[in-house]
Amino acid sequence: MTTAASASAVSPSTSVRVPVWAWALLAFAVFALYFVSQENGALLSAPAAQMLHELTHDARHALGVPCH
Amino acid sequence: MGLSFGSVLRRGVLAGVSAGLAAAVVIWLVVEPVIRRALAVEDLRSVHGGQSASAGLPAHGGEEPLVSRSAQVVGGAVTAVLVGVAVGVIFAVVFARMRERLAGRGDFGRSMVLATIGFSAVSLLPALKIPSNPPAVxxxxxxxxxxxxxxxxxxxxxxxxxxxxxxxxxxxxxxxxxxxxxxxxxxxxxxxxxxxxxxxxxxxxxVPADVPAALLWDFRLASLAQLATMWLTLGLVFGLLMERVVPPKRALEPVAA
Structure with a gap:
């Protein structure tokens, strides 16, 4: 009881060392979100963008992202 | 020795998958019925002699749709899961970086606090300013x-x-x-x-005059329900998984083969 209490009180450090690649991963995740929600032909060819748009259509509306 | 980032990230991905699946269920049960009502409004437009084009109202696809409705429903669910994973990854990185600064009792509390902030900042606030709209709007x-x-x-x-x-x-x-x-x-x-x-x-x-106000309200509520479900599931699952991190037992370490 006392050991558990003191252990949590002096828990060495709650910080987690975040490696540099984690930020690249974060950027990739943000890009993926952009891709499924807002890619309207800026990076893809028009037919491919149209296809992606139609496939992700329902989720886009549900997520509240502006859509057509 | 603190917690490794990899173990935080794994929990983020797992929580993200759960959040995406929960969101997909809400889309299927709550959002899709409203989308069907909105598509009925669009269909009426094209029935009335293509007046939508002249009035500048959105009418989907034209004569032959690129993707069938059933494919759109499945695609929507898959998209919801992908979005859940991406949000889970971002959540894990931010959580790891901010862990010692987040208020809340234990990792479960911190996770719920971060999920609440995330929902409010990137889902609720944009939804209040630029509300979601069903098809036909x-x-x-x-x-x-x-x-x-x-x-x-x-x-x-x-x-x-x-x-x-x-x-x-x-x-x-x-x-x-x-x-x-x-x-x-x-x-x-x-x-x-x-x-x-x-x-x-x-x-x-x-909003076009042929879109009922009740349809618009139901859709915006359904959209918020889906977003809230995603964030709530993410916060709950990530928090529960973080609470189950086994603390390293120093006493066992010297035991070597």
């Missing part, structure tokens, strides 16, 4: 402007979520008592949110 001509406004509000939401804690730490450094700090934090948050809502222009669109 939304002028294709203005989608660029609406997207830009949506992104601006989202970024301002993130900025508020970053600014208020900075303000709080400044006040703490000056020796302000916690109750006063709390009051200043709340007032600052409310003031900044009101500023964003007042100063950023709203959607330039008008």
């Amino acid at each position: 939304g002028d294709p001509e203005t989608v660029g402007r609406r997207t830009m406004l949506y992104a601006v509000v989202l970024l301002l939401g993130v900025a508020i979520a970053l600014l208020v804690p900075v303000l709080d730490r400044r006040l703490a450094a000056r020796g302000t008592v916690p109750s006063t700090r709390w009051a200043v934090d709340v007032v600052a948050t409310v003031a900044l949110v009101v500023l964003v809502l007042v100063l950023v222009p709203g959607s330039p669109d008008t």
Whole structure:
């Protein structure tokens, strides 16, 4: 009881060392979100963008992202 | 020795998958019925002699749809899971970086606090300014402007979520008592949110007259239900998984083969 209490009180450090690649991963995740929600032909060819748009259509509306 | 980032990330991905699946279920059960009602409105437009084109109202696809309705429903569910994973990854990185600064009792509390901040800043605030719309609403001509406004509000939401804690730490450094700090934090948050809502222009669109108000309301509520489900599931599952991190037992370490 006392050991558990003191252990949590002096828990060495709650910080987690975040490696540099984690930020690249974060950027990739943000890009993926952009891709499924807002890619309207800026990076893809028009037919491919149209296809992606139609496939992700329902989720886009549900997520509240502006859509057509 | 603290927690490794990899173990935090794994929990983020797992929580993200759960959140995406929960969101997909809500889309299927709650959002899709409303989308069907909206598509019925669009169908009526094309039945009435293609007047939609002249009136500038959105009518999907034309004669032959690129993707069938059933494929759109499945695609929507898959998209929801992908979005859940991406949000889970971002959540894990931010959580790892901010862990010692997040308020809350234990990792479960911290996870719920971060999920609440995430929902408020990047889902609720943009939804209040640029509300979601069902199919049959939304002028294709203005989608660029609406997207830009949506992104601006989202970024301002993130900025508020970053600014208020900075303000709080400044006040703490000056020796302000916690109750006063709390009051200043709340007032600052409310003031900044009101500023964003007042100063950023709203959607330039008008809702077409043939879209019932009840349909619009039901859709916006369904959309928020889906977003809230995603964030709530993410916070709950990530928090529960983090609580189950086995603390390294130093006594066992010297045992070597």
